[in-house]
Amino acid sequence: MNKYQVTFMPDKVTVAVMKGTNLLLAAKKAGIDIESPCGGHGTCGKCAVKILNGAYDMQDDSHLPKELKEMGYTLACQVKVRNDMTVEVPFLSRLTRHKVVLGSKRTKFNKEHDYFGKKPMDPICRKYAVQLEAPYLSDSLNDLDRLKHALSRQYGLTDVRIALSCLKTLPSALRQGGWEVTVTVADTGSAAEIVAVEPGRSTKPAYGIAVDIGTTTVVVNLLNTEKGKILDKAGSYNKQAVYGSDVISRIIYTDEHADGLALLQKAVVETINELIDGILRKNGLEPGDIPVMVCGGNTVMTHLFMGVTASYLRLEPYVPSAVKFPVVKARELNININPEAAVITIPSVASYVGGDITAGVLATMIARSEALTLFIDIGTNGELVLGNKDWMVTCSCSAGPAFEGSGISCGMRAMDGAIDWIAIDHQSLEVQCKVIGDTKPLGICGSGLIYSLSEMMEAGIIDRAGKILTGKASGRIRKTSEGREYVLIYAEESGTGQDIVITEGDIKNLLRAKGAIFAGIRTMLQMVQLDTSAIERVYIAGGFGNDINLADAVNIGLLPDLPAEKYEYVGNSCIQGAMIVLLCREALAESEKLADGMTYLELSVGNQFMDEFISAMFIPHTDLSLFPTLHSA
């Protein structure tokens, strides 16, 4: 079969592909990541590209916005290559560098309120410098047992296994170091194993990598596990995004493509490897220096990372393949660190409450506190945990990706060009806004949407049901064939050349998203027969959490009306939990206990959630008495 050259502009990258190759995948091959929230089904209309020349077959571009069509754009996922082509990928369609929440500003885990306030660090991987007696004719004990005896004598370590690759280097290392070696031992609880051998006394400390595998973004932290110090952080978008923006469309991709699961696993591993490569290079380290890695991710991400099918999570009765995954070697997953390194994944609770939540609970130490705590992780799904040291319940409410900008006409993720703050003048209805990266605005991200909703409500542009009112005379309120809309930014001021608007449909989506989270909170409280006022503390986690404005989030009824001092932003609690596990063997065992100990509440059973959901689809809520401070204001 013929191969054709496809050149992507303005990058000027050319790849050779088979006839009939999908243009979206050709771009991926060229290393250009194009937005494709629907997973290449041609339904999201986001992968717009301009074909400068060349022959191709077009499938269905009916979901491409009309204005883009008129400007000569077409949907990449619907194009099949038929000849040499030149394609321009506009900025708008690219997954540009993400603003990734890298976790808290803490660099050391030694503060009093931290996990290690009362507990000494006991990292999974330690380095041991061992001095051996040299053998002689009447003491001809073999090298390995000699090492084991020395470890036992010097450090009290018994039952240590050795990886074959380390055994291969042991004899020469021993002799090269004059019978002194430094071994790195990984102890994940079941068995200790020597995963690295260095001749002599090594000057390098033990390192470790913590990873947060998010559906949207992946964050990697490099630690000195001896000192408990965070050396560096890096984050980028998850390359799986090409196959769909949410977990469900990614699972569907694995179901519909024979090599889908392998592709998705490869994509996330590539993402992690790129981040690790960068961070190691920056810190002058070699891949071999990393003997351990701990990952936290939602249940689907964990499945896909491990290359285990997640198909049955999607189908009733929504059963995951596993919640606790075995500790594997880095080489088994092609992670670019020491091939013998232990790769640990934090256990999940259920299909839709994953290891990221377990990690968050571990890091926030909810299970050690008397105080009744509500933990909220707002992302594509809203996951909730309620409890204290005696009990914990958890649930997941399908809030939908509206707060991540998906399903919103001018929505986008929190990256450069996203509006993340707005204010509306109550008289003139004029708009002031702030844009991430101080560029021209391209769209609105989650926090911008919360501000918008709250401000539009305050300014009397929408009523409590989310309907755009016509009472106020302003050119910004318009009627289109699909209902009313409010113009935030006019085309001439925007970076897209088009108006940035919020439509009534968008508002409905936002109300659904915030309603689902609030209804989840209420339903969970009712299931344990507690009142909102019983909550003593609320932790808000998630990449979104850091930008979220509390007052406005309460104003629109996303979060319960509790005193501000009860709220605390914990940022990326998943990576914090992963780091704690790196630094503490007991935490690894604790994470398993936590995952086992959380009672999963299935909200879709019974009609209580639905009832609460309908009540919550109002600003702030049908039951205004739940929002006393807003009501009195």
Add this chain to the structure above:
Amino acid sequence: MPVQVLKERNSSKVTSITLGATKEQGGTRTGTITVGGEASLPFLHFEGEMPNKPVIAMEVVDRVPEEWNEELKAAFEGVMDSPAAWAKKSVEEFGADMIFLKLQSADPELGNSSPEKCIETVKSVLAAVGVPLAVVGCGIDEVDNKVIAAVAEACAGENLLLGFATQENYNTIVAACMVHKHTVIAQSPLDINICKQLNILISEMGLPLDKIIIDPSIGGLGYGIEYAYSIGERGRIGTLQGDKMLALPTLGTIGFEAWKAKEANVGIDEFPGWGEQAERGILWEAVTASALLQSGLDILVMRHPEAVKLVRKNIGDLMVPNSL
């Protein structure tokens, strides 16, 4: 041994709302009607007062409703082409407490009457009867926003009961009620949450709560009446527990729902076991009404004079305080 009667203590009650306005009050009615004020579940006189009895509003349509059942049409023979005469007969002969006037002819497909024509009709009915009047449109939002707003203005001060305000379309009619001193019917689709949300939306526009009557929507006998009952019950329980946004009198379009039922309309020749259609239709409406009285309806919108008679007797019996 004396029986200990358990009584619920209710912290709140249904708001009392007066409909219509006399000359002194700025209108032309000979009397007003007050509904609501209940401080217990329906007819539990021993538990809380029920100061106002449920009232019956008889339905009058501003065009001849050819589609109505023959039995119904026979009851109003000779007056159906004149809303004023129809209303007069309903009040004087059949004892209607109120008239519920439906301006159906405003529908472009059912006569396309202009707002002016509709005002004329309303005025003629006002002149013909002295009881308070409810006026609703044809059900097409754009048309009703013109017609009802015009009627509200032309009849300023009459304290008409105007409808329907819905979640999708409430601004115009509520504004008209505010400016011209009328009461509004807030209609929700058998959903307690939407019912409450709509009341919040309306009261936030500035219309006081004692100017809102709830139409929670109902189902006729055999057509979801139990669901309608439970919505009514939930509303009343919410009211008694102190939910101000639900504490409003309710209206149910009994006649409309009951006479939609197949069982009210088919002849005995088709279903010999069902009995005479005339009697059956009347009973269908009367039973729908009496059942829903128990859910707490304050205003029953009815059609057949015989059904009205039965239900009035039922209300009278229920309003006698029990010996407990």
